[in-house]
Amino acid sequence: MPYSPRVALLAAATAIALYAPFVMAVPGDASADPTLLTEVQVTAHRLDEARNALMPETGTSAYRLGIEDLKNLPLGESTPLNDVLLRAPGVTQDSFGQLHVRGDHANLQYRINDVVIPESIALFGQALNPRFASQISLLTGALPAQYGYRTAGVVDIHTKGSDYEHGGSLNVMAGSQQHREANGEVSGTVGALSYYATGGYLRDEQGIENPLPTSHALHDHTEQWNGFGYLSYVLVSEARISLMGGASDDGFQIPVVPGQIADFAPPAGGVPPSAALDQRQREGNRFAILSYENAPSAPLHFQVALYDRFTNVHYRPDPLGDLAYTGAAGDVARSNSRWGVQADASLKAGDAHTVRAGATYNAETATARTRTTVYPLDANGDVLWAPVVVTDDGSDGARLWGVYLQDEWHPLDALTVNYGARYDRYDGFAKEDQFSPRVGLVYEFSPAISLHAGYARYFTPPPSEKIQVASIALFQGTTAAPPSTGNDAVRSERSHYYDVGVLAHVTPVATLGLDAYYRKVAYLGDEGQFGPAVIFAPFNYAEGRIWGVELSTGWHASGSSAYLNVAYGSARGRQIVSGQYNFDSDELAALALRYIPLDHDQRWTVSAGLTHLVRGTTFSVDGLFGSGLRRGSLNADHLPSYLTLNLSARRTLDLPFFGALEASVSLLNVLDHVYELRDGSGVGVGAPQWGARRTLFVGLGHPFGR
Numbered sequence: 001m002p003y004s005p006r007v008a009l010l011a012a013a014t015a016i017a018l019y020a021p022f023v024m025a026v027p028g029d030a031s032a033d034p035t036l037l038t039e040v041q042v043t044a045h046r047l048d049e050a051r052n053a054l055m056p057e058t059g060t061s062a063y064r065l066g067i068e069d070l071k072n073l074p075l076g077e078s079t080p081l082n083d084v085l086l087r088a089p090g091v092t093q094d095s096f097g098q099l100h101v102r103g104d105h106a107n108l109q110y111r112i113n114d115v116v117i118p119e120s121i122a123l124f125g126q127a128l129n130p131r132f133a134s135q136i137s138l139l140t141g142a143l144p145a146q147y148g149y150r151t152a153g154v155v156d157i158h159t160k161g162s163d164y165e166h167g168g169s170l171n172v173m174a175g176s177q178q179h180r181e182a183n184g185e186v187s188g189t190v191g192a193l194s195y196y197a198t199g200g201y202l203r204d205e206q207g208i209e210n211p212l213p214t215s216h217a218l219h220d221h222t223e224q225w226n227g228f229g230y231l232s233y234v235l236v237s238e239a240r241i242s243l244m245g246g247a248s249d250d251g252f253q254i255p256v257v258p259g260q261i262a263d264f265a266p267p268a269g270g271v272p273p274s275a276a277l278d279q280r281q282r283e284g285n286r287f288a289i290l291s292y293e294n295a296p297s298a299p300l301h302f303q304v305a306l307y308d309r310f311t312n313v314h315y316r317p318d319p320l321g322d323l324a325y326t327g328a329a330g331d332v333a334r335s336n337s338r339w340g341v342q343a344d345a346s347l348k349a350g351d352a353h354t355v356r357a358g359a360t361y362n363a364e365t366a367t368a369r370t371r372t373t374v375y376p377l378d379a380n381g382d383v384l385w386a387p388v389v390v391t392d393d394g395s396d397g398a399r400l401w402g403v404y405l406q407d408e409w410h411p412l413d414a415l416t417v418n419y420g421a422r423y424d425r426y427d428g429f430a431k432e433d434q435f436s437p438r439v440g441l442v443y444e445f446s447p448a449i450s451l452h453a454g455y456a457r458y459f460t461p462p463p464s465e466k467i468q469v470a471s472i473a474l475f476q477g478t479t480a481a482p483p484s485t486g487n488d489a490v491r492s493e494r495s496h497y498y499d500v501g502v503l504a505h506v507t508p509v510a511t512l513g514l515d516a517y518y519r520k521v522a523y524l525g526d527e528g529q530f531g532p533a534v535i536f537a538p539f540n541y542a543e544g545r546i547w548g549v550e551l552s553t554g555w556h557a558s559g560s561s562a563y564l565n566v567a568y569g570s571a572r573g574r575q576i577v578s579g580q581y582n583f584d585s586d587e588l589a590a591l592a593l594r595y596i597p598l599d600h601d602q603r604w605t606v607s608a609g610l611t612h613l614v615r616g617t618t619f620s621v622d623g624l625f626g627s628g629l630r631r632g633s634l635n636a637d638h639l640p641s642y643l644t645l646n647l648s649a650r651r652t653l654d655l656p657f658f659g660a661l662e663a664s665v666s667l668l669n670v671l672d673h674v675y676e677l678r679d680g681s682g683v684g685v686g687a688p689q690w691g692a693r694r695t696l697f698v699g700l701g702h703p704f705g706r
Contacts, residue, residue, distance in 0.1 A: 056356070056408055058418035059440015059454030061141040061501055061515050063088040063552070070130055072561065072611040072620050074646040074666045075697060077131045078173055078181060084130050085155065086624060087609065088138045089515075089550040089565035092602045093626060095209050095677045095689030100600045102140055102517060103546040103571030104152030105526045107460060111156045112244060115289050118309040118338040118362065119150070119463055127248045127285040127311075131183060132198050132228045134160045141499035141517060142454025145404035145420040145438045146344060146358055151458045151497075159230050159244065160187060160196050167705030175666075175697035177206040177216065188705075192234040199227035207252045209689035213674045218275060220255040224248065245288040254279035262324040264375060264479055266385045270320065277321040286310045302345035310337050323373055323387060327479030330372040336464070338364035340400075354408040356420075360401070366464050367395040374478040383479060390474050398428030398464040406438065414444045426461040432492045434459035453500040460493040460525060462538050472581045484588060486580030490538050495521040501550075510555045519546040524573045526598060528684020530582040539582065539684070541573030545595065559613030564606075571601040587683070590634055597635045599682040603627045604641075617651040631681045642675030642691065644668070662701035669694045 065084065073079040073087070082097045092100040101108060110117040110128065120127055130136060139147070139154040147154055168186035173179070183200030207222025226248040233241050260274035291305035312335035322329035340362035347355045370392040376384045406420020418440045425433040440454035475481050501515030524544030527536040548569030555562045572595040576588055583591075609622030623646065628639035650664035672694040680688040 056144050056146075056354075056406075056418055057139060058144060058408060058416055058442055059142050059452050059499070060139045060144070061089075061452075061499070061513070061550070062137055062139050064135060064137045066135050067133075069561075070133065070136070071650070072609070072618065072648075074620070074622060074648045074668055075173075076648075076650065076664060076666075076699065078171070078183070078699065079130060081128050081130050081136075081155075084136060085138060087563070087565070087607045087622070089552045089607070090140065090548065090567040090569065090605065091138070091153075091607075092600060092605050092629075093624065093677065094600055094629065100602070101138070101153040102548055103519075103569050103598065103601065105598070105600055106463075107150050107152035107525065109147065109150035109154045111154060112289065113159055113242070113291070114156065114303070114344070115291055115305040115307060116340070116342055116360070117287055117289075118307065118340065118364070120285050120309070120311040120336075127226070127246065127287075128157065129183075129198065129200060129226050129228060131185060131200070132159055132196065132230070133157045141452075141501070141515070142438065142440055142456040142497050144418055144440060145406040145422045145436075146356065148360070148402050148404070148422055148424055148436075148459070149400070149461060151456070151460060160185075167703065169662075169701050169703045171662075171699065171701040173697055173699040176695040177204050179204045179695075179697065192236075194232045195230065197227070197229040199225075201225055206692065208255055209677060209691065211255055211257050211688050211690065213676070213690050215693045217255040218258070219253045219278070221253045222251065224250040240293045242291045242293075243289070246285070247287075248283075248285045250283045252281045252283075254281060260325060264324050264327045264383060266324070268385070271324040272318070272321050274321070274325065277318040277325075279316065279318050279322065281313065281315045283313045284311065299348045300345065302343065304341070304343045306339075306341055308339040311335065319373065323375070328372050328374050330370055330480075333369045334367065336364060336366045338362060352410045355406075356408070357403075357405045359403045362400040363397070364399075364464055365395060365397045367393075369393050372475075372480060374475065374480045377477050377479065377481075388478075390478070390480070392471055392474055394471075396429065396464070398426065398461075400427075400461060401425045416442045424459045424461075426459075426492055428464050429462065429489045430491060432459075432461070434492075434494060448505040449502065450504075451500075451502050454498075456497045456499075458493070458495045458497055460495070462490040462492060462525065463527075482581035483584035484581050486588070488578045488580065490525075490578045491523040491540050493521060493523050493525040493540070495519050495524075495544075509557045511553065513550075513552040515550045515552075517546075517548055519544070521546065521573075523577065526573065526684065528582065528599075529686030530684070537579065537582070539579035540577050541591075541598075542575040542577045543595075544571070544573045544598075546571045559618075560611060562608075562610045564608045567605045568603060569601075569605075570603065571598040572596060573598050582684070587634070591683075596683070597630050597638075599630045599635050599685050601635070602629050602638075617649055620646075620648045620650075622646050629677065629682075631679050631685075633681075635682050639676050639679060642673060643671075644673055644675070644691065645670045658702075660703050662699075662703065664697075664699040664701075666697040666699075667694070668692065668697070 070077050082099050085091050085099055086093055090102045094100060135158045137156040143151055166188040170184045173181040181202045185198035187196040202224045204222050206217050206220045208220055210217035228246040230244040256275055256277045258275035262271045265271045287309040289305055289307045291303055293303045294301060315332040317329040317331060319329050342360045344358040349355050372390045373387050374390055375387055378384055402422060402424040404422035406418060408418045410416055421437045423435050436457035436459055438456045442450055442452045444450045472482050472487055497519045499517045503513045506512050521544035524541040525538060527538050529536055550567045553564045574595045575592045576583055580588055604627035606625035611620045625643045627641045631637050631639050646668045647670055648666040653661045655661055669692060675691045677691055678685055678689040
């Protein structure tokens with residue numbers, strides 16, 4: 001990452017966080033002083049509660065998974081984050097590990113301990129590992145005013161490391177497709193300092209979805225590294241300073257399809273067979289967050305956080321193969337550097353009102369370096385077999401400001417109303433702003449039944465880190481010329497969001513929820529894969545209409561649990577109004593006349609699971625059903641539906657001279673169902689992708705120190 005003042009500030013914060021325990025407050029190991037440990041734990045717990053109170057959820061739909069829920073997933077805490085979220089209602093699976101929540105393309109906001117993590121360019125890799133989470137929540141619906149920008153859903157992760165216990169674990173896993181995985185974690189306390197760290201390594205022979213319906217993909221090796229660390233120091237004034245950081249570095253081969261015909265085979269020959277192509281992509285992420293919280297016992301509580309993130313992606317083509325099969329071999333490197341400040345405050349104003357306010361500021365720089373080898377065309381459009389290299393470099397910056405003010409009001413014992421507004425301004429590829437009112441309410445008919453409803457005006461700036469800084473004129477008269485010439489700038493999405501739902505505690509251990517939503521959108525944001533590089537680019541529809549209904553159930557008893565989520569939705573858009581050069585003229589003309597389903601519009605989505613403890617062994621079964629994403633001209637058709645079932649079992653063994661050993665076995669896609677996520681057709685859709693076939697995993701873990 002290049003030097004900047006914020007990097008120096010983060011480095012200084014790291015040094016302070018590391019050395020403060022040795023020069024401040026009470027020295028020594030808290031475990032040696034039970035009184036000190038208890039005092040620190042109580043203060044930290046109050047700070048956790050106060051921090052959570054900064055972020056009300058009035059009027060939203062919330063789906064939560066704790067540590068035990070994560071352990072009960074098919075791969076336990078090694079389950080990738082996108083697969084964890086697929087168990088929530090209204091979440092649709094797509095190729096390359098993408099997710100769609102309530103008909104949106106991406107548009108997810110990630111928070112760690114209530115601090116925003118800026119977006120990433122990375123497509124395949126998982127920058128956030130669920131292993132460091134004590135709880136993962138997905139918030140959807142009409143969000144309160146503190147949530148801005150990415151609003152399809154908020155993934156709120158609360159970290160481990162606040163229990164002040166010494167210990168950790170070492171874990172290994174092996175499985176089909178030559179899967180090998182190892183990770184470790186450690187936590188503890190020194191005086192008023194608590195710490196937690198985890199790191200892992202993974203390699204597999206199927207890193208990306210297979211473009212063929214076979215059990216094994218060709219040229220699909222991946223190696224992935226990730227790490228996360230968290231330091232928290234409780235000050236004597238009942239305040240806390242925290243520092244956390246994470247990193248990932250992932251490499252992928254792009255799988256190949258044998259037997260393809262080259263569209264641009266030179267007369268002299270020399271075209272490699274499609275099965276021998278060697279395309280690769282590398283992705284990296286780095287982030288750091290420094291935060292300070294004040295005393296929770298006062299009427300005023302606040303948190304201020306400084307965050308920084310650097311992300312990059314580099315696609316390397318097969319120089320001869322990409323040119324022969326697609327007419328362009330583009331070496332594409334993109335990076336994005338973003339830093340920002342987030343401040344949130346809460347003031348208890350009497351018994352009936354809690355006033356909250358906050359502000360955010362983001363500054364980012366997106367850069368692109370592209371070297372594309374193409375064939376020029378003559379005046380008649382015939383190929384001249386003397387390749388040339390087109391250089392297309394660029395960089396741009398964006399600034400984002402936001403402020404909000406809201407009041408949580410309790411006019412009745414059974415009624416909570418949270419009303420407020422936020423103002424946001426985006427200075428980037430366009431200069432845009434919006435005032436966004438929000439209101440949400442919860443009414444408790446009884447201790448067992450509650451109604452929630454809300455309205456939110458949303459302003460969603462374009463993802464600057466994904467916008468192509470390209471000059472389409474450079475490629476005119478070559479085999480990489482775009483289908484058309486329009487290139488209006490990507491706009492910020494603006495929408496009106498309505499949500500209503502009911503939650504019932506049918507029994508003390510069972511819940512039932514029903515939720516409905518409707519969204520009217522201007523400049524509906526979407527993304528597509530255009531060209532051979534597996535990098536997505538955003539564009540806008542002029543208008544969008546999205547609606548849906550969700551049913552969710554949950555049951556928890558001693559040693560057993562079950563859930564069922566059923567969602568039906570519709571997402572439609574009309575008229576492409578930005579990045580038009582990626583679409584041919586006939587497609588643009590047809591899209592201007594009528595609404596069409598979005599390419600990620602999947603009508604039915606179902607997730608279900610059951611966990612049961614039998615004589616010390618926990619057995620789990622879960623399944624995912626989808627009615628199929630869109631395909632064909634103007635997304636007029638949909639792919640066949642699919643159902644995957646997964647089984648797992650885990651048990652803790654107490655071995656002499658060794659201690660505890662956690663053993664697990666998992667079988668994914670038990671029925672070996674062959675299903676297609678994408679067939680390569682549809683608006684903005686790239687290569688075909690098939691779901692993973694039956695895979696077996698065996699894991700061992702050794703907890704220590706507790």
